Amino acid sequence: MLVCHCNLITQKEIEQVIVGLLDADPWQLIVPAKVYHTLKKRGRCCGCFPNVVETIIRVTEEYHRRLGAGETEIVPFLDRVRGLRGQYGSSSHEGRKTDHRAA
Secondary structure, three states: OEEEOOOOEEHHHHHHHHHHHHHHOOOOOOOHHHHHHHOOOOOOOOOOHHHHHHHHHHHHHHHHHHHOOOHHHHHHHHHHHHHHHHHOOOOOOOOOOOOOOOO
């Protein structure tokens, strides 16, 4: 599935990068910019970043479960990530104001 239309990046490519980063350091904080930097790309419109964040969370959870990490270690770490995401607001309209109309 194509996640980033600007850079033509697929879901599988993003998942592979995340697993590679986790192999290097299982408890590092992975953000979309780090994923894109590893792919030697950059966010353009950044409309895909919310989906990339969800992929990071999902793949990280799966990765740590495969390693045998307990829920007590996985959940607080990822809840912090989810909390940060909610703190900055995740909007379904890519950050546009509600009165903004697309032409």
